[in-house]
Amino acid sequence: MTHHVEKAIVIGAGVVGVATAYALARRGVAVTIVDARENAGLGTSFANGGQLSYLYTGPLANHRVRGELLQLALGLKPEFRIRLHTDPDFIRWILSFLRNCTRDRYIRNNQAALEVTLESRLAMLNLLQKHELDFDYQVRGKLQLLYSKKAVSAVEENFTLKNMSDEDMRLISYEEATKLEPALGYAADKPMKALFTPGEAVGNASRFAQELLKLLVNEYGVETFFGERVVHAALHSSGADIRLADGRRLDTDLLALCTGADRQLLKELKLDLPVYPMKGYSITAPLGDHPPEISLTDSKRRLVFSKLGNEMRIAGMADIGWTHEEPDKGRLRTLVNAAIESMPEAASYERATNFWAGLRPMTPDSVPRMGHPHPALIYNVGHGMLGWTMAMGSGERVAGYLKGQIEEED
Ligand SMILES: Cc1cc2nc3c(=O)[nH]c(=O)nc-3n(C[C@H](O)[C@H](O)[C@H](O)COP(=O)(O)OP(=O)(O)OC[C@H]3O[C@@H](n4cnc5c(N)ncnc54)[C@H](O)[C@@H]3O)c2cc1C
Numbered sequence: 001m002t003h004h005v006e007k008a009i010v011i012g013a014g015v016v017g018v019a020t021a022y023a024l025a026r027r028g029v030a031v032t033i034v035d036a037r038e039n040a041g042l043g044t045s046f047a048n049g050g051q052l053s054y055l056y057t058g059p060l061a062n063h064r065v066r067g068e069l070l071q072l073a074l075g076l077k078p079e080f081r082i083r084l085h086t087d088p089d090f091i092r093w094i095l096s097f098l099r100n101c102t103r104d105r106y107i108r109n110n111q112a113a114l115e116v117t118l119e120s121r122l123a124m125l126n127l128l129q130k131h132e133l134d135f136d137y138q139v140r141g142k143l144q145l146l147y148s149k150k151a152v153s154a155v156e157e158n159f160t161l162k163n164m165s166d167e168d169m170r171l172i173s174y175e176e177a178t179k180l181e182p183a184l185g186y187a188a189d190k191p192m193k194a195l196f197t198p199g200e201a202v203g204n205a206s207r208f209a210q211e212l213l214k215l216l217v218n219e220y221g222v223e224t225f226f227g228e229r230v231v232h233a234a235l236h237s238s239g240a241d242i243r244l245a246d247g248r249r250l251d252t253d254l255l256a257l258c259t260g261a262d263r264q265l266l267k268e269l270k271l272d273l274p275v276y277p278m279k280g281y282s283i284t285a286p287l288g289d290h291p292p293e294i295s296l297t298d299s300k301r302r303l304v305f306s307k308l309g310n311e312m313r314i315a316g317m318a319d320i321g322w323t324h325e326e327p328d329k330g331r332l333r334t335l336v337n338a339a340i341e342s343m344p345e346a347a348s349y350e351r352a353t354n355f356w357a358g359l360r361p362m363t364p365d366s367v368p369r370m371g372h373p374h375p376a377l378i379y380n381v382g383h384g385m386l387g388w389t390m391a392m393g394s395g396e397r398v399a400g401y402l403k404g405q406i407e408e409e410d
Pocket residue numbers: 011012013014015016017034035036037041042043044045046047048049050051052053228229230231258259260261262264265279280281282304315316357358359360361381382383384385386387388389390
């Protein structure tokens with residue numbers, strides 16, 4: 001007999017959780033959202049780079065990174081570091097990461113990630129056609145700044161593999177890029193070339209999560225439990241139940257785990273998913289004298305610049321092996337220095353209002369994990385560097401796994 005799902009509990013109200021709740025609620029499921037924090041979008045979704053990077057998926061594990069591993073482990077690259085330690089989860093993750101550092105795996109992983117981002121672009125457009133949400137969403141395109149022949153050829157390989165047309169993305173000279181984005185005329189370090197992707201967007205992920213949550217509560221009757229950590233979850237033949245930190249128990253037909261980089265419930269439910277935190281940093285500052293309107297990715301320093309409303313968000317750094325959210329002052333200084341070295345006029349750095357660190361839920365292949373391993377469970381985790389971009393599509397995808405258990409589309 002099919003296990004029919006009338007109600008669901010979504011654990012985690014980051015961008016992935018609210019997108020999953022939206023996909024379920026639209027299909028007639030009565031959804032309850034639970035999160036340990038006080039509102040939606042306060043975890044890793046809080047102050048990320050803001051880029052909705054639908055066409056430029058580039059898995060972290062690739063054949064080019066393999067040659068740099070020793071440098072990374074020795075901390076010789078300020079923007080990307082690996083700290084070795086003996087946590088068995090870390091060791092398994094790093095070994096799997098190494099296995100993914102081949103060209104064949106890179107091609108396969110890139111394709112798998114691209115499928116999710118393309119579904120996501122469509123899902124976001126569908127949502128925005130139906131509802132007006134205020135989250136500084138802008139479709140102004142993206143320029144990826146390339147400083148070496150090696151970086152140019154890596155990008156060429158990436159877009160050839162994806163069969164992109166010139167309208168989707170094209171390599172342009174620094175002069176052409178500066179015509180499109182005059183702020184690049186003030187770049188301190190002039191890039192050799194740029195990859196222009198005109199259809200890419202930006203938006204404030206945290207504001208989006210809170211706006212979508214409001215819509216879910218007001219129009220779909222979604223219930224919320226904020227400031228409530230789920231300390232225990234169990235599955236049984238007719239559904240699932242959870243226990244909150246204060247001892248309360250809730251039961252449901254379906255649990256949807258959207259818990260980001262927090263692995264506690266994955267472990268408890270014996271889900272062997274290779275999700276491991278990769279720490280990143282951001283600052284948010286008032287606009288400088290020459291802020292870029294088009295979002296920028298500085299590929300040398302692994303930095304993104306996104307204008308969100310009247311502020312500049314600058315995000316970057318990839319630290320594997322650091323599992324605590326607390327921002328490290330030294331790393332923040334490195335981020336600010338790199339940003340000034342790249343685009344000194346983009347932001348009023350000395351007046352920055354927010355200094356932040358977050359844990360990306362990374363998988364070794366940069367492909368998120370979505371699944372339906374039990375009639376009363378779906379999971380939607382491991383979106384790594386592109387969770388904001390992938391959230392809407394992966395929410396739709398996991399709701400699609402429940403075919404036969406819930407209504408089709410609204
Ligand atoms: C510096 C930086 C820059 C980034 N830039 C970009 C970008 O430009 N574009 C892009 O697409 N992506 C970007 N990302 C990645 C993106 O932010 C993440 O992939 C995304 O936010 C993950 O969303 P999530 O909903 O899975 O996780 P989260 O937002 O962390 O949400 C998970 C939620 O689950 C809750 N939770 C977990 N366990 C429990 C429990 N037991 N009980 C109750 N609640 C629980 C947590 O409190 C949390 O709120 C960036 C990330 C970082 C760190």
